[in-house]
Amino acid sequence: MNHGALAFWLRIAGLFLLRSRRTTVVLSLMVLLSVAILIFLSSLAVGINDAMVRNSVSLYSGHITGVNLAADLVPAQLEIDGVDAVVKRVENRGLLQQNDRVEPVMLVASDPADEISATALWRKITAGRYPQAGKAEMLLSEHTAERLGLGIGDELQFRHGLESPPVNFRLTGVYRTGIDNLDRGLAFCPPAIVPGDDVRWSAAVFLGDGIEVETVIGHYRERFGDAAQFETWQELMPDLRQLIDLNYVSMSIVTFIVFGLVAVGVSSAFVIFILKNLREYGIVKSMGVTPFEIGLLIGLEVGLMNFVACVGGVALGVVASQVMSTVGIDLTAFTSHNRYFAVSGIVTPRLTLYSLWVPPAVAFIFGLLASIWPAMLVIRGRTAEILRGI
Amino acid sequence: MIRVQNLGKDFRSGRRQVEALDGVSFNVEPGEALAVVGKSGSGKTTLLNCIGGLERPDRGSVASLGVNLHELSRHALSMFQREHLGFVFQFGNLLSYLTVYENIEFPLALNGIPRQERDLRIGALLEKVGLASSARALPGELSGGEVQRISFARAIAHRPQILLADEPTASLDSQTGHDLVQLMLDVLRDQAASLIVATHDPVVTELADSIMHLRDGRIVDEAQTAVL
Numbered sequence: 222m223n224h225g226a227l228a229f230w231l232r233i234a235g236l237f238l239l240r241s242r243r244t245t246v247v248l249s250l251m252v253l254l255s256v257a258i259l260i261f262l263s264s265l266a267v268g269i270n271d272a273m274v275r276n277s278v279s280l281y282s283g284h285i286t287g288v289n290l291a292a293d294l295v296p297a298q299l300e301i302d303g304v305d306a307v308v309k310r311v312e313n314r315g316l317l318q319q320n321d322r323v324e325p326v327m328l329v330a331s332d333p334a335d336e337i338s339a340t341a342l343w344r345k346i347t348a349g350r351y352p353q354a355g356k357a358e359m360l361l362s363e364h365t366a367e368r369l370g371l372g373i374g375d376e377l378q379f380r381h382g383l384e385s386p387p388v389n390f391r392l393t394g395v396y397r398t399g400i401d402n403l404d405r406g407l408a409f410c411p412p413a414i415v416p417g418d419d420v421r422w423s424a425a426v427f428l429g430d431g432i433e434v435e436t437v438i439g440h441y442r443e444r445f446g447d448a449a450q451f452e453t454w455q456e457l458m459p460d461l462r463q464l465i466d467l468n469y470v471s472m473s474i475v476t477f478i479v480f481g482l483v484a485v486g487v488s489s490a491f492v493i494f495i496l497k498n499l500r501e502y503g504i505v506k507s508m509g510v511t512p513f514e515i516g517l518l519i520g521l522e523v524g525l526m527n528f529v530a531c532v533g534g535v536a537l538g539v540v541a542s543q544v545m546s547t548v549g550i551d552l553t554a555f556t557s558h559n560r561y562f563a564v565s566g567i568v569t570p571r572l573t574l575y576s577l578w579v580p581p582a583v584a585f586i587f588g589l590l591a592s593i594w595p596a597m598l599v600i601r602g603r604t605a606e607i608l609r610g611i
Numbered sequence: 612m613i614r615v616q617n618l619g620k621d622f623r624s625g626r627r628q629v630e631a632l633d634g635v636s637f638n639v640e641p642g643e644a645l646a647v648v649g650k651s652g653s654g655k656t657t658l659l660n661c662i663g664g665l666e667r668p669d670r671g672s673v674a675s676l677g678v679n680l681h682e683l684s685r686h687a688l689s690m691f692q693r694e695h696l697g698f699v700f701q702f703g704n705l706l707s708y709l710t711v712y713e714n715i716e717f718p719l720a721l722n723g724i725p726r727q728e729r730d731l732r733i734g735a736l737l738e739k740v741g742l743a744s745s746a747r748a749l750p751g752e753l754s755g756g757e758v759q760r761i762s763f764a765r766a767i768a769h770r771p772q773i774l775l776a777d778e779p780t781a782s783l784d785s786q787t788g789h790d791l792v793q794l795m796l797d798v799l800r801d802q803a804a805s806l807i808v809a810t811h812d813p814v815v816t817e818l819a820d821s822i823m824h825l826r827d828g829r830i831v832d833e834a835q836t837a838v839l
């Protein structure tokens with residue numbers, strides 16, 4: 222098989238497709254749409270998982286939580302590639318006191334501006350406002366405020382232990398997230414109000430969409446060694462991790478079923494396409510086209526059409542995903558009572574390499590597989606029989 | 612040269628068994644034209660198919676140019692067909708998605724004939740069958756007789772040693788039919804090819820070198836047929 226012969230068969234295959242215009246267009250559209258839909262669906266699934274992670278980590282913890290960080294480490298050192306924001310927090314364990322009531326609390330001292338720009342907790346404020354920098358103000362969960370019998374503007378005290386001196390605060394806001402470990406026993410205040418909060422600190426590290434947590438942590442470990450400890454959101458929220466894994470499993474099953482259906486559809490369409498023209502292959506065969514060349518011709522016809530359709534399908538799928546990810550898909554109606562969508566029900570589809578190449582590859586392979594049977598029919602069948610038109 | 616010996620072919624369809632050919636033997640020399648005549652269903656098409664390697668006989672043998680066709684591998688059979696055989700089918704079998712020009716070009720390209728040579732030959736052939744102006748037409752745009760003439764041009768384009776024609780004049784008027792058969796015979800003599808033509812057409816039988824009568828898949832002698 223030399224170059225010229227291949228060009229000849231390519232030309233014949235091309236002419237065949239071109240002049241069977243209607244069938245070619247219908248079949249190509251079918252493949253094109255399936256590929257586009259599958260690409261869009263998988264980008265949507267990735268987008269939903271992204272949204273759950275984003276929602277869950279954006280309230281408080283960040284994708285990575287650094288604990289027990291040395292005082293001489295500064296947040297800027299953590300802001301490497303792929304990191305969107307780092308919030309420095311000092312955690313003060315102690316007691317909140319109001320008149321005779323006492324509640325254990327973890328009082329988080331952090332810069333209000335940093336918290337507001339990086340986290341979404343402020344959006345969960347149900348009354349009052351976020352504390353202001355430099356003032357002895359406090360944000361408290363609704364639950365804790367109720368237990369202490371506090372209202373907005375009331376005075377309260379924080380102390381590390383019963384023996385240590387109290388620090389006075391004013392309650393400026395209360396919040397409710399719907400997530401237990403954030404709603405119970407957590408309080409926020411600006412830094413440098415509670416004495417002794419400049420020793421060891423924690424970091425909430427926020428990553429861009431699609432950035433691998435492991436990669437960033439790897440860099441941190443290289444840079445800081447044992448001087449710092451880091452935990453991923455997967456470690457902190459095993460429930461969410463499982464849910465996302467579960468999502469991927471069910472999405473894979475769905476994808477597999479959809480792929481299966483599309484593949485069967487595409488395959489049968491190709492079989493019909495070839496059988497419809499069986500007589501023409503009989504003519505070709507009677508002119509002395511070898512079995513190999515018949516296989517080549519049918520393969521080229523199916524391959525060529527699939528190729529064009531897949532390119533179109535990928536293009537359409539990418540455009541659809543991109544458009545929807547700039548617009549955003551509002552699923553609030555379905556997510557408003559879901560703790561994994563505590564902040565926002567807006568999903569932005571995201572394309573991954575996987576969702577880009579699997580659908581066209583599957584369509585292409587199934588198309589070629591589907592052409593094997595009719596090709597064998599032509600090759601093995603008696604030419605006279607094929608010409609008669611089975 | 613074609614040597615057919617004791618050829619037999621059965622068809623089974625359901626409970627019905629048809630002996631389409633039985634004990635058929637004859638030779639065709641290079642440059643000779645043999646007309647096969649017989650009623651519909653007498654086995655003419657089946658005979659041509661067996662000789663051309665489109666059908667596998669159940670008994671007997673076909674040797675063309677010294678090669679026993681039915682002992683060849685699929686690949687070797689294809690190579691033999693592309694080089695040495697030309698078919699004109701009962702129902703002009705052109706490739707519907709190729710133009711007249713491209714249809715005739717197909718066997719030429721298969722045989723690796725260079726583009727310029729192809730151009731020349733196709734031009735001359737179209738001229739001969741009187742369809743020079745239809746080179747760019749698709750088969751669907753042609754009349755039955757035109758399709759038949761193009762089929763013929765395609766069958767002889769690569770100058771095969773064996774030409775098999777199944778009712779080539781069926782959809783032609785007698786004058787055009789006569790011209791076509793004459794053309795066939797010219798080609799035959801030029802190239803010392805062998806022609807076997809199945810036909811009902813007296814124009815064809817008149818011009819052929821010899822005539823073979825088939826009835827129910829068997830050769831019958833002429834006198835007997837004449838009486839019938």
Ligand SMILES: Nc1ncnc2c1ncn2[C@@H]1O[C@H](COP(=O)(O)OP(=O)(O)OP(=O)(O)O)[C@@H](O)[C@H]1O
Nearest residue numbers: 622623624629631650651652653654655656657658
């Ligand atoms: N594939 C087949 N299956 C079953 N029977 C067949 C098949 N092909 C041919 N026959 C039978 O074999 C016999 C000979 O058929 P053939 O086509 O050779 O006749 P023919 O002489 O060419 O007829 P016509 O002049 O009508 O074209 C017929 O009885 C036909 O029914």
Ligand SMILES: [Mg+2]
Nearest residue numbers: 655656701777
């Ligand atoms: Mg016939």
